[in-house]
Amino acid sequence: MEKEFSVQNPLGIHSRPAGALMKKAKAFTCDITIAKGDKSVNAKSIVGLLSLEMRYGDKVTVKASGEQEEEAVNELGTMLESVLE
Known part of the structure; x- marks a missing residue:
């Protein structure tokens, strides 16, 4: 399953929101990737x-x-479409 979202945090996804996304992704047993353009990464990796x-x-x-x-x-x-602190 896949869906497209728009980043709504005015500061973008910097280290704090990236950490929150990673923590949420790790709560699931499924494989999760996030892609922007032609680059795709494991959502469970902060790097x-x-x-x-x-x-x-x-x-x-x-x-x-x-x-x-x-x-x-x-x-x-x-999470991506909210303003993460």
């Missing part, structure tokens, strides 16, 4: 998330496969 350099307004795709994939995509998408 990977930071390497995407997600900025305000960027379109990113969250993909998951396995148990709880729909819940994982929706929860990470909600």
Whole structure:
């Protein structure tokens, strides 16, 4: 399953929100990736998330496969579309 989301944090996804995304992703047993452009990373890797350099307004795709994939995509998408501190 995959869905596209728009980053809504005015400061983009810097270390604190990236850590929150990683922590949420690790709560799921399914495989989760986040893609921006032609680059795709493991959502359970903070280094990977930071390497995407997600900025305000960027379109990113969250993909998951396995148990709880729909819940994982929706929860990470909600985080991406909120203003994370």
